[in-house]
Amino acid sequence: MNNSLLTQDKRTKQRNAAEARFKAYGLVAILVALAMLVWLLVSILSAGSPAFRQSFLTFPVLIEESIADKSGTRDPAVLTKVTTLGYAKILAHSLEAEIAAKGVDLGAMKPKEIGQMISEESSATLRDMVMANPGLIGTTIPFTAIASGRIDGYFKGRVTMESAALDKNTSPEQLILADNLRAAGILKSEFNPGFVTMPDASDKRPEAAGLGIAIIGSLMMMMVVLLLSLPIGVAASVYLEEFAPKNRWTDLIEVNIANLAAVPSIVYGILGLSIFINFAGLPQSAPIVGGLVLTLMTLPRIIIPTRAALKAVPPSIRDAALGVGASKLQTVFHHVLPLAMPGILTGMIIGLAQALGETAPLLLIGMVAFVRDFPGGLFDPASALPVQVYTWTTRGDPGFVERASGAIIVLLVVLIVMNAAAIYLRRKFERRW
Amino acid sequence: MKSAFSFPFAALTLFAGAAFSQDQAVAEATSSSVLYRLIFALGIVVFLIAAFTVGRNRAKTMRSKVSEMHSLPSFHGAVTLQYAALGIVLAIVLHLILGRPLGLGGAVAASLVLGGAGALFGLSTIKADFRARTFTERTIMVALILCSLVAVLTTVGIVASLVVETGHFFELYPASEFFFSTVWNPRFGGGSSLGILPLVWGTLYVSAIALVVAVPIGLMSAIYLAEYASKSVRAWVKPAIEILAGIPTIVYGLFALITVGPLLRDYFAQPLGFGDSSSSVMTAGLVMGIMVIPFVSSLSDDIINAVPQSLRDGSLGLGATPSETVRSVVIPAALPGIVGAILLAASRAIGETMIVVMGAGAAAKLSLNPFEAMTTVTVKIVSQLTGDTEFASPETLVAFALGLTLFTITLGLNVVALVIVRKYREQYE
Amino acid sequence: MKDMNMESRVLIQSNKIEARKVQVYYGTNHAIKDVDVDILDKTVTAFIGPSGCGKSTFLRCLNRMNDTIPSCRVEGLITIEGEDINDPRVDPVQLRAKVGMVFQKPNPFPKSIYDNVAYGPKIHGLTRNKAELDDVVESCLRKAALWNEVKDRLQAPGTGLSGGQQQRLCIARAIATSPEVLLMDEPCSALDPIATAQVEELIDDLRSQFSVVIVTHSMQQAARVSQRTAFFHLGNVVEYGETTQIFTNPKDPRTESYITGRIG
The missing domain is CATH 1.10.3720.10 (MetI-like)
Structure with a gap:
């Protein structure tokens, strides 16, 4: 046996190496556990934080009497017969008019498809407003509509030109127009309080779903x-x-x-x-x-x-x-x-x-x-x-x-x-x- | 004594709410029925406070006349309150048993009559030698005992509901098929195969992967924290790892669904030719393993710390390195406790629901491929009992048999683990 | 080397361990102050003194057991056969094989009697095969005067022995690594008088092979087993010399007060 304390014998060296390895395993285990925690949190945060921002379209809406109240009687019983589809049309027309007024480049977009860019939820909101106050019919009111889920997804990186080309709910032309609308100030991404205040929305309207x-x-x-x-x-x-x-x-x-x-x-x-x-x-x-x-x-x-x-x-x-x-x-x-x-x-x-x-x-x-x-x-x-x-x-x-x-x-x-x-x-x- | 009565108040409020919840005849609109209920509950509280005050004041007046009373006036007030509350409870129970014959108005009237009678009786008890404090304390004691029985009743409720419904299930479906069939194929409409084996296989497979992930990481972390880490490192790292235990399982489920599942599919399963499912035993097992790490590490850490320092000194004094000390002295000494910790973690993994619902898939399969979607007992309990459930069909009732199996397995693991850990603790105390 | 040892033992016994100006701090608490002690080879040295005087702390410096306490800091020079034990090149693992330790409370590992004794030789790789290991275990148990009591139950757990047997097992365990110095920290404080007598007898036997340092509370014990005695008081060594001289003719008044029972 080596008698000097100042030099390590071979066996001690091996044992010290084993010691260092063991200690390293422990450190690695802790780092792995903490890395998992960070990974979990980062993954959820990055996937979830866009939910607090939403694309909104702000434009004046003319509530056309020809759609909302053909009879002109303002009779609530008659008014309820107009479905949200009718109000969707109203919104689409007004947005089209706003696009023309602001001189936004429509690109290759067919005017018919403009309505698809607005969430169905907003038609329902507009309808509720009119039901509550039939006097609005025939007037022009300022209105903020929620952009459709695909448009919103485009600005959040979820929807791309390639995926849009395959998607029947949207098209690359819509996305180009969305960019133009954003440049014209009609479309804005804003903090979305509705996410925590609104009720859940149906399968097709993720953009309107709230907590x-x-x-x-x-x-x-x-x-x-x-x-x-x-x-x-x-x-x-x-x-x-x-x-x-x-x-x-x-x-x-x-x-x-x-x-x-x-x-x-x-x-x-x-x-x-x-x-x-x-x-x-x-x-x-x-x-x-x-x-x-x-x-x-x-x-x-x-x-x-x-x-x-x-x-x-x-x-x-x-x-x-x-x-x-x-x-x-x-x-x-x-x-x-x-x-x-x-x-x-x-x-x-x-x-x-x-x-x-x-x-x-x-x-x-x-x-x-x-x-x-x-x-x-x-x-x-x-x-x-x-x-x-x-x-x-x-x-x-x-x-x-x-x-x-x-x-x-x-x-x-x-x-x-x-x-x-x-x-x-x-x-x-x-x-x- | 006031704090002791906040409980009966709270209970009564809720009770009153429950009693009139469905008095639709009285209150059509939801909001106004809520309002009525609230007013009624508030009324009860006011009435009881009044009973207390009247009783106490009466006792006070009496005390000024007679030389000595056994109990303080407020205890006499409390007795009055108890009798009044008894009357109201009786009134509400009657109202419910008789099927709400007179609606909310009737209930209010009955409460007033019976509650008033109770209060009057309570007032009549106020005498110099009446032991109002003893009486009140006895009531409180009964309430305390009843509360501690809630835990027992919960167990009875769990066992009874599982056993009864499982009994119904086995009347409709042979038990031997359930336990030994390898096919799980429920068909609403009859002719289902409801063998538990594929589900048990999936459960065990996922749990095994979880433990393979969690035990080495958890145990090595515990060893490092207990034996090597400095105080300040320990003070930060231990709670940080325990955060993993505080995160709801739904978060892990989502993590499995949107992050881990696709990652495993794209980088392991598909290139290696193991399939192209993003939900798989591996996904659920890995994520569950992360969740279970703190269950292993925290308990193991406590247990390793309980190993007396003198044993470590003995080993180090002989010239052992710290790792040799850990491996040949500390771990063997702590082994029973660590086994207990691992059993608890296993029980946790077997009973876990959301991670497997969102990460493992829904297909009942007996396969060895870890990248294949499989399903577990808990997933099938959820899928058979959510949505429109019709309680006469074996396809629904099977969930109770699954629940009973799950309960039995986890209970067995828990009992063994708790006994081991308890014995271990006693050894070093 | 061996010759020199023989020779010097005849003349003046050689110093096994030399400590110079040793200071120990626990955080800001200065527990050991300027301690100079020489430990002679093949001698029993006793450290006595009132509780909290630092004798155990100093003992733990000699095989660097204080390393395991994070807040503890040791300064000064301690050499064993001329080599500084606090030199960065020194591995405490090797040091502790050379300087064994027996603790206040018997602390057998929760293993069999055999494994307890075999532990040291195993980790240090002192034996080549099972037969050799068996021999080491037997001879150490014999040296510790335990062999006859346990030879039929070597596989029984060491924790099942009586207190005195456990402590002798711990001594057997410590000498199984063939140390040159054996440190004993109040080895009899947890034992009854009969077991104490057995252990004391054992210490006397061990003197022929090892240098033994024993910390003790009992002055009678120090007088019985040791040749040299150091008296510690409030972290200082007040007096150090031949045991007989310390007990019969103390030079320092504090030593005298202590051994006559006035302080302590």
Whole structure:
């Protein structure tokens, strides 16, 4: 054996090389994990951020009496007979006139095809405006229409001249005209608040689809989850941690809670479907059912951190309160619970954040249904943010991929805010006993 | 004591909302029915507060007359409130059981009558020697116990609904076919083959790939964080990796669908001749593997940290390098806990739904090609139960049998994992 | 080399380890100040002193176990046979094979008795085959006076032994790498009196082959097993010399106060 410490023998060299390799594996593993996180976020952000911008066409619209009200009576019953197709024509005519007035080069475009560049959603909007105010007929009003999904996609790089040539919904000529309209200031890309406020739109109109109903639905469900799981979760934790005798029965409850926290979420969907919808007869697609299902799912995930927070309050506090003659219950509610509150709230927020992102159980209770009307209450059909993402990905039009990614961005922003709040709470009130 | 009562209030509000949700005769328009419900719920709250105040004031007056009372006035108020609430609950339950005979108006009247009666009875209990505090605390205790039973009821509900519907399914479809048939081909209209084997195969294949990705990365990250990383690196990297666990699975699903799937198809499957499907076992497995990394790394990290430092010192003191120490001392000592962590991760992967729905495909196949679209138990639960479901057909009911299978497998894994981890923790405590 | 050793042992015992002006900092806390100590070959040296005086910290400097504590910083010169152990060329792995260590609490690995002892020789590649390894394990267990108690259950887990047996197993494990110096950090503090007596006897036997440095709380133990004693106080070495001289005729008043029980 080599006796000097200053030179490494061969075996030590080999062992040190193995050491360096092992350490490198660990570093690589961490870098891979972090790279995956970055890749995931970058991919979703880059796919989703265009959803917040939209191409709009702004031009004066003459609401032609010859189309909107042939009879000239302004009778609402007659007016409703004119479909959105009629209003599409009105928009197309006005845009054509504006193009002529501004001297925009039409290129090889046939005037007939101009209407295709405007979203059908805008015809519906115009029709609603006229229905609400028949006096508009015959006048010229300033109007901002949504450009069709293909035109919008062209400015976002999704649609190219080559793909347009193969697409029956658009043509290269339309895209050239779109460029010209943009140069003339008629077409503008602007921030699109409608993405978060408007309801979902049908299969053909990705440009008009919004998250409004999904956000409201998710909000309602979170209200239900908060209202139910906070009191029930805290009460259950208080009982199990402070009062329950240690016997086989409470042991069973404990094991049961630990297991419920690990049951696949889809199983809760099955539970909701058979108990709340089939057995109790609650309506499908309703936020109340979603909220109840998510409550059951969230409860064990809240009880576990809540009990940890209660356990972290030192026994000396309880002894002090009991020592001045407080009852056990007063001790818990006056002293232990307030001291454990930051920990409980942190666990609650994290539990809520998990519930907010949960999708699978909601699919089974009918939240995938297409909903156009804003829900008036907990029992009306609604959608939910993550479910809306899923339904959009199942649609044919590629424009919906951008919408789905955009919806994820909204979801992630909410989750980041919630988790930041949890971290802030934890840091601010962290107490070392 | 007030905080203790926010719960009954909240519950009642919701309860009242539920009771009148479908009183369409009373309120046609949705918005006004919501308004009625809100007003009713608010009314209940006001009524209960009134009951509390009256009871407390009465006790206060009594206290000024008699020399000594057992309980503070507010506890007497609380007793009054409890009886009043009992009356209202009775009224609403009656209203619901009798099928809403008199509509919202009837419910309000019944609530007023029964609630009022309850409040009056509550007031009559106010006496100097009445132990109002003990009474109230007993009520609260019952409420606490009931709340902790919710978790048990959830399990009972899950098991009951799965078992009952699975029973119905096996009345319509032979159990042996379900468990041993290798064909999954549901036809709405009869003559379906509903063999679970292709689905189980797909589930296991995807989960296996996920674990092959997640276990080495998760375990090596945990080792690096626990044994090599400096405090500041650890403080940043550990939460960063845990972000992966906080991201909703729908996000992973979309990632599989729009990024990983096409990438694997264009750069691996097509050039290598493995097919041209963008949804595949590989896509779902890889993405699920990323999702599962923190489940392996976080728990393993905790467990490796629980290995006593004295063991490390013993090994280092003999001249072992840190990696030799990790491999021959720390990992063997932590092995049970790490196995538990991996089992939990496996259970997580098997029960995962959205990633496979969006990444793995819908075709039930028994194939070895990882670039082929296959399907899993969870995907089929979703596809058989979404949309218009008719609950008498085996094609729908099979979802419950699938659910029961899934529940049993994951429960088994969880129980084993939890027992192992618990035993391990006790060993070093 | 060997001859010289023999010769010098006859005249004046050679210095195995020399420490000069050693400073240890934990973060900003100056834990060891200006320590000069020479450790002689084939001798038991005891470090005594009140708790928190730095004796264990200094012991851990001798085989660079302090490297494993991130906030710890060591300055000064420590040489073993004239070679600076903190030289960047020195691999702590090789150093620790040469300077073994036994810890306060018995810390057998959760492996079999055999594997515990065989661990060192395996990682350092000291044996060529199983038979040789068997021999090393047996001889080390014999040296540690444990062989007769465990020879029938070498495959039983080392954690199943009694506390005294575990500590002797750890000693066997440490001498299996054939170190030249054996550091013992309060090796008997977790043991009962009978086990302590066994370990002390063992230390005396080990003196013929190794240079032993033992940190101890017990002055009686130091007096019983050691030839030389260093008294540590508040991070300084107050007095260092022959054990008999330290205990019978201490030069420093602090040493005297300590051994008569007035401080500590």
